[in-house]
Amino acid sequence: xxxxxxxxxxxxxAGLAAAIEARKNGVQNILVxxxxxxxxxxxxxxxxxxxxxxxxxxxxxGPEYAQRFINELLEMDIEYKTDTMVLDISEIKTxxxxxxxxxxxxxxxxxxxxxxxxxxxxRGAIRIPGTRPAGVFTAGTAQRFINIExxxxxxxxxxxxxxxIGLIMARRLTLEGAKVLAVAELMPYSSGLTRNIVxxxxxxxxxxxxxxxxxxxxxxDRVTGVTISKVDQNLKPxxxxxxxxxxxTLLLSVGLIPENELSLQANIKLDPRTGxxxxxxxxxxxxxxxxxxxxxxxxxxxxDYVTEEAQKAGAGAADYIFEEITEKIPAVPIVPQEGVNYIxxxxxRIDNLNGFLDLMLRVTSVYRNAxxxxxxxxxxxxxxxxxxxxxxxxxxxxxxxxIMKTIRPKTISLYIDGEKxxxxx
Amino acid sequence: MEKxxxxxxxxLICTAxxxxxxxxxxxxxxxxxxxxxxxxxxxxxxNYAIAEMTDPRRILTSTVKVTNSHYKRLPVRTREAIPxxxxxxxxxxxxxxxxxxxxxxxxxxxxxxxxxxxxxxxSRNLE
Numbered sequence: 001x002x003x004x005x006x007x008x009x010x011x012x013x014a015g016l017a018a019a020i021e022a023r024k025n026g027v028q029n030i031l032v033x034x035x036x037x038x039x040x041x042x043x044x045x046x047x048x049x050x051x052x053x054x055x056x057x058x059x060x061x062g063p064e065y066a067q068r069f070i071n072e073l074l075e076m077d078i079e080y081k082t083d084t085m086v087l088d089i090s091e092i093k094t095x096x097x098x099x100x101x102x103x104x105x106x107x108x109x110x111x112x113x114x115x116x117x118x119x120x121x122x123r124g125a126i127r128i129p130g131t132r133p134a135g136v137f138t139a140g141t142a143q144r145f146i147n148i149e150x151x152x153x154x155x156x157x158x159x160x161x162x163x164x165i166g167l168i169m170a171r172r173l174t175l176e177g178a179k180v181l182a183v184a185e186l187m188p189y190s191s192g193l194t195r196n197i198v199x200x201x202x203x204x205x206x207x208x209x210x211x212x213x214x215x216x217x218x219x220x221d222r223v224t225g226v227t228i229s230k231v232d233q234n235l236k237p238x239x240x241x242x243x244x245x246x247x248x249t250l251l252l253s254v255g256l257i258p259e260n261e262l263s264l265q266a267n268i269k270l271d272p273r274t275g276x277x278x279x280x281x282x283x284x285x286x287x288x289x290x291x292x293x294x295x296x297x298x299x300x301x302x303x304d305y306v307t308e309e310a311q312k313a314g315a316g317a318a319d320y321i322f323e324e325i326t327e328k329i330p331a332v333p334i335v336p337q338e339g340v341n342y343i344x345x346x347x348x349r350i351d352n353l354n355g356f357l358d359l360m361l362r363v364t365s366v367y368r369n370a371x372x373x374x375x376x377x378x379x380x381x382x383x384x385x386x387x388x389x390x391x392x393x394x395x396x397x398x399x400x401x402x403i404m405k406t407i408r409p410k411t412i413s414l415y416i417d418g419e420k421x422x423x424x425x
Numbered sequence: 426m427e428k429x430x431x432x433x434x435x436x437l438i439c440t441a442x443x444x445x446x447x448x449x450x451x452x453x454x455x456x457x458x459x460x461x462x463x464x465x466x467x468x469x470x471x472n473y474a475i476a477e478m479t480d481p482r483r484i485l486t487s488t489v490k491v492t493n494s495h496y497k498r499l500p501v502r503t504r505e506a507i508p509x510x511x512x513x514x515x516x517x518x519x520x521x522x523x524x525x526x527x528x529x530x531x532x533x534x535x536x537x538x539x540x541x542x543x544x545x546x547x548s549r550n551l552e
Contacts, residue, residue: 037495044500044549047486047487047488047500047501047502047548048486049484049486049502059484060548061486061500061502061548062500063500063530063548063549064502064530064548064549066549067530067548067549067550146488146498147488147498147500148496148497148498149496149497149498150488150490150496150497150498175485175487175512175513175516176487176516194438194439194440194444194445195440197438197445198437198438198440199440199483202438203483203509387444387466388444
């Protein structure tokens with residue numbers, strides 16, 4: 001059995017930043033395990049620009065953003081194994097993994113950081129009727145085919161879902177010579193960034209059909225067409241609104257799911273709202289010494305925030321290894337209320353707070369001229385003005401640890417005070 | 426959205442921040458910048474609209490063919506934003522080149538793509 005102070009599962013942006021931060025905090029004996037052939041994770045296929053605006057104050061492409069962290073990891077001489085699949089994690093922090101060099105390996109760790117990311121929802125998850133021909137891809141799979149493997153996925157494309165990956169792929173396919181007929185979105189608003197709607201759809205005159213969905217897929221061996229229908233306020237297709245599109249490819253950009261099979265094996269409690277582990281102020285899960293960060297915890301819209309969260313997990317794991325955090329003390333729950341979908345972290349141990357505590361949250365609908373309000377027990381202690389809030393954009397509220405230590409609330413809750421509105425785009 | 430209402434005005438969505446103000450830009454010889462902008466809620470909206478009207482630019486990212494690596498494609502980008510109307514001319518040039526590894530992030534692959542004065546660079550290391 002191999003022994004490490006810290007094992008990081010996943011070598012994408014979260015795993016890289018967590019490992020680097022743990023080393024900066026004094027952890028010597030670190031191992032990063034990555035199932036792909038190289039480090040960098042999904043960033044390697046996200047060749048578009050727009051990464052790093054918050055952290056580096058410049059617009060990098062995905063591979064450039066990843067390369068900076070890979071270089072730092074290599075300079076620090078942090079050990080890693082690529083092409084290595086983790087099969088199991090136990091509650092006592094034993095990891096079983098397999099690769100071609102070492103065969104089956106068992107690793108014992110003082111602390112573990114989970115950074116497995118997320119995966120895409122598929123056709124099965126949204127139950128589109130129709131035949132089952134080739135030519136139905138998730139947007140991320142198509143992205144990998146085109147940007148890494150060098151295969152074009154089709155010529156006439158319909159995209160379902162207007163999340164950022166769907167929008168980015170609409171542009172990418174157009175640049176590579178395909179015709180993107182339409183992007184259909186079930187909701188009356190797009191969950192993608194405004195910038196992507198303008199630069200990926202409007203720049204290329206690609207229609208965005210809000211309140212529409214795909215209701216049929218046709219074709220025997222290959223997709224020959226899809227039907228797009230308008231939906232009503234309850235998101236049900238409206239009979240008579242069907243429109244036929246002749247296409248050879250359907251891309252699905254219909255949401256991401258944190259990838260937590262390993263977390264469940266270690267008996268880690270998940271939050272049904274995020275699909276990821278419940279974490280505390282140090283990004284520690286419900287199992288002592290197992291931390292988590294990035295899209296495995298909740299799906300982020302900016303990699304910059306993944307990096308920041310991973311740094312918190314890396315520092316938290318270091319504190320755990322050096323016994324600088326107090327483990328067995330009651331945690332204060334942070335509860336989402338009116339207008340708030342979820343909050344990360346879900347609970348905090350006030351004695352472990354230091355400096356500032358950032359709460360990450362998503363709202364349930366679009367608001368204008370709103371305030372994000374923080375309530376400690378019965379009293380509202382903080383209000384942050386936001387001219388615009390949308391479920392597609394993660395929000396951050398910063399709390400001062402000293403104030404928390406003075407008030408010592410039993411619960412903290414967040415709610416939105418503002419006017420719900422019709423959608424911006 | 427670039428729907429022309431008439432010859433003198435154009436509608437845009439501002440991308441300076443996530444609010445996404447709907448802007449209308451009017452050609453107006455009397456105003457300082459030759460354009461008048463409506464619908465913006467801050468000054469950045471005016472700058473955005475004028476840039477979009479006079480010299481819209483975008484960073485272009487794509488991939489080029491690689492022959493001797495475990496991956497088939499190398500991601501590339503224009504080092505700075507290029508004029509929007511040159512995007513497809515740039516793609517033609519990008520599709521014509523092949524790269525032999527090793528390549529370092531930042532290596533120049535085309536000096537002056539589509540006569541834009543801007544180089545095309547590699548956006549990662551590839552062995």
